[in-house]
Amino acid sequence: MKITIFLNGKFIPEEQACVPILTPGFLYGWGLFETMRAYNKKIVYFDKHLERLKRSAKLLDIRCPYPLIKLKEIIHEAVKINGFRDAYVRLTLWKCEKGTDILVMVKKYQPYPSQEYNKGFRACISSFRQNENSSLAQLKTTNYLLYRLAYAQAIEKGFDEAIILNHKGYIAETSRSNLFFIKAQELFTPSLECSCLNGITRRAVFDLAKKHNIKAYAGNFCIPDLYASDEAFLTNSLRGIMPLVSVEKQRIGRGISRYKLTRFFMEKYKSLLEGL
Numbered sequence: 001m002k003i004t005i006f007l008n009g010k011f012i013p014e015e016q017a018c019v020p021i022l023t024p025g026f027l028y029g030w031g032l033f034e035t036m037r038a039y040n041k042k043i044v045y046f047d048k049h050l051e052r053l054k055r056s057a058k059l060l061d062i063r064c065p066y067p068l069i070k071l072k073e074i075i076h077e078a079v080k081i082n083g084f085r086d087a088y089v090r091l092t093l094w095k096c097e098k099g100t101d102i103l104v105m106v107k108k109y110q111p112y113p114s115q116e117y118n119k120g121f122r123a124c125i126s127s128f129r130q131n132e133n134s135s136l137a138q139l140k141t142t143n144y145l146l147y148r149l150a151y152a153q154a155i156e157k158g159f160d161e162a163i164i165l166n167h168k169g170y171i172a173e174t175s176r177s178n179l180f181f182i183k184a185q186e187l188f189t190p191s192l193e194c195s196c197l198n199g200i201t202r203r204a205v206f207d208l209a210k211k212h213n214i215k216a217y218a219g220n221f222c223i224p225d226l227y228a229s230d231e232a233f234l235t236n237s238l239r240g241i242m243p244l245v246s247v248e249k250q251r252i253g254r255g256i257s258r259y260k261l262t263r264f265f266m267e268k269y270k271s272l273l274e275g276l
Contacts, residue, residue: 003105003106006074006104008101011081019096019101020096024094028095029141030060030062030094030095031092031142032060033140034052034053035089035236035237038084039276040086041080041084042276044237048200053091056140059139060139064102071091081106082107084108086108086109086111087106087108089105090106091103109238117243119245120259121160121242121243121244122159122160123154123163123174123246124153124154125247125248128146128153128162130164130173132193132195137196138196138197139197150164150175151175151176161176163179165223168220170221170222171225172190176236176239177234178236179233179244180202180205180232181225181226181232184230187261188221188225189216189217190219191219199236200237201236201240204269205235208272212268226252229253230253231243232245232247232252240270240273241266243262
């Protein structure tokens with residue numbers, strides 16, 4: 001099926017997309033993006049994604065060419081035109097010579113097979129480091145090389161994900177996800193000061209923990225803290241919640257069959273999506 005995209009004011013077939021390359025967006029990675037999931041044709045946490053984009057755009061001096069209400073209409077129309085009930089939606093803004101270029105792309109959502117959630121992900125520790133002193137670390141910019149290199153490194157080594165540390169040696173995030181671990185039925189995740197993205201699903205997990213009286217802490221944590229945990233999982237908007245079962249071939253806890261609290265969050269998050 002051919003994909004229709006929205007590019008700078010027009011809906012066009014994706015193969016017709018053409019943009020100038022001598023722009024700050026292309027040359028310097030001066031841009032922002034949001035990756036969203038449409039579930040049953042409804043975009044999950046739509047307002048939260050757009051609020052984050054708005055805050056980030058202000059910090060990067062990127063002016064959205066449309067007010068948020070109009071932007072929502074465009075994205076809804078892109079989902080409708082492409083006709084996917086479950087979809088991957090990407091909104092990208094980047095600097096051009098005369099202002100801001102905009103792209104809305106919608107593709108069919110390809111869920112991870114259920115067996116992936118049943119067996120969980122394995123992660124390595126990346127040699128690449130996040131800069132905890134950079135204000136850009138918490139923004140979803142199109143300058144995404146750190147994460148792509150970390151992920152490529154993980155795949156080359158036979159892992160599913162790469163854990164990225166900051167220069168102080170604390171866990172920041174992974175190449176595509178926020179990271180949580182569980183110890184004695186309490187929840188832990190790197191703080192924003194560690195230079196992790198304030199992920200939308202990350203916040204949803206905090207909300208679920210509060211609702212169900214599960215203590216949750218954000219702080220500075222090292223790899224030994226993760227090794228000593230009972231369970232661990234990863235979160236992002238497309239994958240949802242994925243168990244993390246080992247790091248550098250060292251098993252987390254006593255095996256995924258004991259991941260009761262992770263399963264609890266997976267089920268509650270799924271219920272959240274179904275209730276939207």
